[in-house]
Amino acid sequence: MIQLENATKRFPGGQEALSGLSLSIDKGEMVFVTGHSGAGKSTLLRLIALIERPTSGQVIVDGQNTSRVKRRKIPAYRRQIGMVFQDHKLLYDRPVADNVALPLIIAGVGHREASRKVRAALDQVGLLHKEKRRPETLSAGEQQRVGIARAIVSRPKLLIADEPTGNLDPDLSLEVMRIFRRFNEVGVTLLIASHDISLIDRLGCRRIALEDGRLQQEPEEDVESWR
């Protein structure tokens, strides 16, 4: 689903957020990206979402080389990916249902079909009864679930999430992770950036650890290679 080949992202100051990163994520995997802030987690997700382009190297998503996606085609590319953000990025001037419907409206889906899909998505995150509420009247955990419903409403094959539980307490975090788990069970590929190691360990998923823009060498492996 996702291949990075020697991807480097260098900022104008010369600082490197990613340094020759190569990794591969298969279809149907649920993978966590961990590391300290500044390790390159967000940059990795931003390259996949085409918010940024790599300075060098390749980022291939679902068979598409992102460096060949023209500027004009970026919106269509992004519509294939569901995105969840730490700060939810909801629109507070409209009710929950309209927030969730946004990707469908952008894609030009008819009203009746859109409202059916919105209800299905809200049902999956357990917020169907709050579809008419304004986002600011919801708790942080509920707002994040609205963000998740919006990310999955158009049934993307890939979902990327940047610190989705960053602002949530442990119970709510676990609840959000369980929702992700359910999507994974029906075949959605997930890539989640998080620093909540204890939570990740409980879920028992694959972990990609980043450090200074590279894959972190596990201490044990270091010892192995010494011998």
Added chain:
Amino acid sequence: MALTRNADAVAPARRSSPLAIWFARHMSISIGSLGRLSRHPFSSLMIILVIAVTLALPAAINLIVKNARSISGSWDNALDFSVFLKRDLPEDEARALGRLIEQRADVDLVAFISAAQALGDFKEHSGFGAALDQLPDNPLPHTLVVSPSAGHTSASMILLHEELGNLPETEYVQVDTQWVQRFHAILDIVRQAIAIGAALLGIAIVVIIGNTIRLDIENRRNEIEVTKLIGASNAFVRRPFLWTGFWYGLFGGLMALALVYYGLYLLQGPVARLAGLYQSNIAIATMSLQEAAAIIGIGVFLGLFGSWFTTARHMRRIEPR
């Protein structure tokens, strides 16, 4: 899950056509941007008023010129030539010449004013009566006042003028209405000036609407970023702003019409009084349906152009961070 997949399979049969979806979407966006304007009624009204005044100004001046033309046009029809004959021409020959000219197809009527009659009139009206009595003989010639026939054109007028002037008996031909033609020339200049002024005011409207939309874009920057992040194209993000420009233009045009008609209403009383004084039935020419439609059309065009221009510049700049 099986249930939802099933529903998906059934859905295409009920799915509306893309055109119907597109139309419904535009309707909801247009109503949405209208609602946005109504949420800030005062500032929206101020902008609409500025647009209305800017549109009404050239429209009103144009209307004044139109009225001036129609009034002076009625003078134009009463165009007469005064043919002053040579002073040594005897009166009976002058009268005969008048009858001869009257037979021309392009002449309606010839009035004869004898030298003696002209002097009498002049004495009576000028107030120089006593002084004129001192003159040894009458300095005035016989005069023919030639009225062209109704169907004259400016080309036929020039020809008639020329032929009257070329007669051996003629001393000088005076067109009494040359000042009318000068007045028309002045009106033409005013019309040109309006056209130039209107173009400048049109630019002003584009700038006003553009600036308003720019502020609107800044206020909704976050919303634009989020929708772009979810995969909205520039065209999608632009649409509500284009509709906002459309509404500004439409309401500005309608209000400009209202202002012009209110001005006409205010003028009606004084004009009727003036008409009463002259015992004529002057009425103000109002705007034709085409002119009224043109004002609204120009308003809408400028509104759309202003917002199109602004969004083209700013939408590209706002990208998710």
